[in-house]
Amino acid sequence: MTSKDTIFALSSGALPSGVAVIRLSGPQSQETIAQLCGRVPLARHASLLPIRDRNGVMLDQGIVLYFPGPTSFTGEDCAELQIHGGRATVKAVLAALSDFEGLRSAEAGEFSRRAFLNGRMDLVEAEGLADLIVAETEMQRRLAAEQASGGLSVLYDSWSKRLTHARAMIEAELDFADEDDVPGSVAAAIWHDMSALEQEIINHLAEARTGEIVRDGLNVVIAGPPNAGKSSLLNHLAKRDVAIVTDVPGTTRDILSVDLDLSGFAVRLHDTAGLRETDDVVEREGIRRTHLSMAQAHLVLLLSEEPGADWPLLGDLSSRPVLRVGTKTDKADPSWPDGGADVMISVKSGEGIEDLISAIARYLPDLESGSALALPTRQRHIASLTTAREQIRRALEPDAEGLDIRAEYLRLAGQALGRVTGRVDVENLLDVIFSEFCIGK
Numbered sequence: 001m002t003s004k005d006t007i008f009a010l011s012s013g014a015l016p017s018g019v020a021v022i023r024l025s026g027p028q029s030q031e032t033i034a035q036l037c038g039r040v041p042l043a044r045h046a047s048l049l050p051i052r053d054r055n056g057v058m059l060d061q062g063i064v065l066y067f068p069g070p071t072s073f074t075g076e077d078c079a080e081l082q083i084h085g086g087r088a089t090v091k092a093v094l095a096a097l098s099d100f101e102g103l104r105s106a107e108a109g110e111f112s113r114r115a116f117l118n119g120r121m122d123l124v125e126a127e128g129l130a131d132l133i134v135a136e137t138e139m140q141r142r143l144a145a146e147q148a149s150g151g152l153s154v155l156y157d158s159w160s161k162r163l164t165h166a167r168a169m170i171e172a173e174l175d176f177a178d179e180d181d182v183p184g185s186v187a188a189a190i191w192h193d194m195s196a197l198e199q200e201i202i203n204h205l206a207e208a209r210t211g212e213i214v215r216d217g218l219n220v221v222i223a224g225p226p227n228a229g230k231s232s233l234l235n236h237l238a239k240r241d242v243a244i245v246t247d248v249p250g251t252t253r254d255i256l257s258v259d260l261d262l263s264g265f266a267v268r269l270h271d272t273a274g275l276r277e278t279d280d281v282v283e284r285e286g287i288r289r290t291h292l293s294m295a296q297a298h299l300v301l302l303l304s305e306e307p308g309a310d311w312p313l314l315g316d317l318s319s320r321p322v323l324r325v326g327t328k329t330d331k332a333d334p335s336w337p338d339g340g341a342d343v344m345i346s347v348k349s350g351e352g353i354e355d356l357i358s359a360i361a362r363y364l365p366d367l368e369s370g371s372a373l374a375l376p377t378r379q380r381h382i383a384s385l386t387t388a389r390e391q392i393r394r395a396l397e398p399d400a401e402g403l404d405i406r407a408e409y410l411r412l413a414g415q416a417l418g419r420v421t422g423r424v425d426v427e428n429l430l431d432v433i434f435s436e437f438c439i440g441k
């Protein structure tokens with residue numbers, strides 16, 4: 001399938017840059033390059049060519065590439081203009097491209113979308129590619145790279161195959177059980193495998209939390225009474241003055257978030273409004289938001305200058321894991337009790353900060369270095385995988401209805417899996433039947 005429009009876009013990053021890459025995809029890619037550059041380079045060979053507008057005015061000299069479909073990134077004819085990355089240069093070349101009839105700017109993700117529609121990659125891979133581009137930490141990169149290169153797709157496809165095979169066996173038993181060349185009760189053997197498959201999906205889904213933490217970061221909420229030093233800690237860990245710090249209790253009202261890289265993992269730190277009874281409407285709204293973010297946290301850092309006194313007051317604040325952090329140790333009399341603090345810190349002296357970071361790191365997933373990260377990451381996948389699991393469970397119920405109904409549950413499970421990779425197919429059911437038995441004799 002080819003799209004009618006030829007699309008183009010600046011595919012490299014922010015300008016100015018040393019070199020800027022403009023990509024084209026669609027039926028007019030070749031003709032556009034011919035007119036713009038005077039000739040079309042040999043397929044997949046870089047050529048240094050002039051780039052001229054329709055009046056023959058030279059805009060730049062660039063490295064030009066032509067990738068004929070279907071063996072291109074999108075599966076369509078593609079081209080690349082690698083030009084000087086000045087704002088005006090890029091603007092002029094993009095304007096020259098707009099002048100061509102039938103060419104238009106690409107929408108967000110449109111190259112990948114075409115690659116998917118042309119069967120160059122599946123949905124999971126396309127999503128992995130999108131994650132790879134925004135990956136900021138080593139773990140995010142590894143997770144996205146595994147997904148973009150088809151690691152997850154292989155797993156999901158193998159599950160789909162098993163479901164299809166099971167259905168084929170049931171179909172065969174239903175349709176041809178009275179014929180000699182189909183072994184009797186062959187379907188019985190597949191229930192064992194379906195039960196194993198259900199368990200594999202359960203195990204995979206059990207890693208969804210890890211996948212989400214790796215992809216979206218560990219959510220760490222800094223909470224505690226006003227003036228405890230929450231914003232000071234955020235600034236200290238972020239190594240910049242993100243939050244306003246004053247000695248006025250109730251300074252922070254909005255939630256401020258900062259992303260940190262902790263041993264290759266993304267950690268999202270949230271500074272919050274100090275918890276106290278107040279009549280100030282704005283501060284009350286801030287405190288309401290503090291409670292909301294605490295409820296969603298993977299970890300709450302409960303800060304207090306007077307640990308022993310505050311914690312009982314703060315009471316059962318969080319249903320989430322909590323680290324009790326005593327603050328401003330530089331001010332405190334060393335003989336004071338720590339009130340059961342997990343860590344004592346001072347942002348002024350730096351004391352205890354490394355201990356705090358180590359304590360937070362203990363809440364990060366324990367992943368083997370170098371191993372493939374085939375984890376579910378997106379709600380979309382998790383929802384469909386859960387549906388698949390539920391349908392398999394139904395098919396396995398001991399008092400389930402007849403074979404035909406149980407086969408239907410397996411079909412629905414396969415459909416749910418197919419929605420994950422974006423290749424819901426039914427055609428290969430017949431292929432499997434014919435390859436396993438000589439029915440068409």
Ligand SMILES: Nc1nc2c(c(=O)[nH]1)N(C=O)[C@@H](CNc1ccc(C(=O)N[C@@H](CCC(=O)O)C(=O)O)cc1)CN2
Binds near residue numbers: 021070073080
């Ligand atoms: N200059 C440039 N660099 C780039 C990209 C690009 O589009 N342009 N990529 C964009 O994401 C990534 C590389 N990904 C790509 C994936 C497939 C094909 C491609 O043309 N595949 C054909 C032919 C493969 C071959 O040469 O053997 C194919 O698979 O049939 C190109 C780039 C990263 N670097």
Ligand SMILES: Nc1nc2c(ncn2[C@@H]2O[C@H](COP(=O)(O)OP(=O)(O)OP(=O)(O)O)[C@@H](O)[C@H]2O)c(=O)[nH]1
Binds near residue numbers: 225226232247252346
């Ligand atoms: N000596 C000392 N002072 C600190 C330390 N940490 C914070 N402070 C001071 O404590 C005061 C309050 O700090 P903030 O970081 O604004 O406290 P907060 O918990 O964000 O307060 P609210 O936003 O009002 O809830 C400021 O005057 C800080 O300079 C510390 O480690 N040592």
Ligand SMILES: [Mg+2]
Binds near residue numbers: 230231244245251
């Ligand atoms: Mg604050």
